Amino acid sequence: xxxxxxxxxxxxxxxxxxxxxxxxxxxxxxxxxxxxxxxxxxxxxxxxxxxxxxxxxxxxxxxxxxxxxxxxxxxxxxxxxxxxxxxxxxxxxxxxxxxxxxxxxxxxxxxxxxxxxxxxxxxxxxxxxxxxxxxxxxxxxxxxxxxxxxxxxxxxxxxxxxxxxxxxxxxxxxxxxxxxxxxxxx
Amino acid sequence: xxxxxxxxxxxxxxxxxxxxxxxxxxxxxxxxxxxxxxxxxxxxxxxxxxxxxxxxxxxxxxxxxxxxxxxxxxxxxxxxxxxxxxxxxxxxxxxxxxxxxxxxxxxxxx
Numbered sequence: 001x002x003x004x005x006x007x008x009x010x011x012x013x014x015x016x017x018x019x020x021x022x023x024x025x026x027x028x029x030x031x032x033x034x035x036x037x038x039x040x041x042x043x044x045x046x047x048x049x050x051x052x053x054x055x056x057x058x059x060x061x062x063x064x065x066x067x068x069x070x071x072x073x074x075x076x077x078x079x080x081x082x083x084x085x086x087x088x089x090x091x092x093x094x095x096x097x098x099x100x101x102x103x104x105x106x107x108x109x110x111x112x113x114x115x116x117x118x119x120x121x122x123x124x125x126x127x128x129x130x131x132x133x134x135x136x137x138x139x140x141x142x143x144x145x146x147x148x149x150x151x152x153x154x155x156x157x158x159x160x161x162x163x164x165x166x167x168x169x170x171x172x173x174x175x176x177x178x179x180x181x182x183x184x185x186x
Numbered sequence: 187x188x189x190x191x192x193x194x195x196x197x198x199x200x201x202x203x204x205x206x207x208x209x210x211x212x213x214x215x216x217x218x219x220x221x222x223x224x225x226x227x228x229x230x231x232x233x234x235x236x237x238x239x240x241x242x243x244x245x246x247x248x249x250x251x252x253x254x255x256x257x258x259x260x261x262x263x264x265x266x267x268x269x270x271x272x273x274x275x276x277x278x279x280x281x282x283x284x285x286x287x288x289x290x291x292x293x294x295x296x
Binding site: 006018021022024025026027028029030031032033035053056057058059060061063064067068 | 212213218229230231232236238239250253258260262263
């Protein structure tokens with residue numbers, strides 16, 4: 001009998017909430033019991049059982065992760081780095097206006113490039129400090145940009161911010177991915 | 187005798203499951219044992235969260251087994267109740283027994 005494949009989303013969710021050996025053990029338990037229930041004639045249709053287990057496990061596992069300090073640490077790292085990037089952005093605009101003519105092409109390019117580069121570096125730093133913090137940083141930046149889009153109500157600003165909505169979270173995730181890739185190759 | 191911490195109901199149930207299952211106690215068997223005996227359909231996450239809490243208190247220890255094909259190449263985390271866990275379970279049961287002694291008629295619902 002071959003083991004059923006675990007959906008990648010389930011692996012990702014459980015992997016965020018438990019350390020690696022425990023997440024593997026939990027997923028293995030689910031695979032084993034799911035196969036047992038599938039083969040039982042008394043329980044012919046158990047396709048919902050698997051996802052019911054995952055969704056009902058979220059609360060207890062989130063609470064356990066918070067107790068462990070894992071999520072509290074991730075949240076603290078992501079918020080701190082996001083706040084640092086926001087402060088640096090305000091200083092960079094002041095600095096750029098001294099270096100270039102405000103509103104000129106050089107100023108606009110440098111100003112536009114700052115946020116994605118800062119997010120990439122921030123994602124890298126966040127992932128170095130806490131696994132999963134880069135993903136949370138990406139989520140925080142996306143929420144902040146959507147909030148700006150809603151508040152601006154200006155078509156040009158919305159078009160401009162849409163670009164950031166794609167680029168900033170992606171660069172934060174890319175920074176985080178760089179840490180994980182380096183860790184795997186070492 | 188040192189005073190052991192009194193356990194919550196889920197902690198007691200999980201520890202009893204470990205005692206019953208012995209060397210074959212891991213997430214899935216613990217969950218199924220509880221479901222079969224009590225009718226409580228716990229999520230696997232609730233079982234792991236409880237076991238982790240018990241482990242942090244020193245009542246339970248764990249070790250990794252070998253990966254198997256029927257588990258998609260994943261290893262089992264096997265759990266074992268420790269002496270402290272036995273003491274806490276006994277202390278909790280003892281407290282429950284002392285509190286309920288003589289109340290049989292008053293607690294009867296019929």
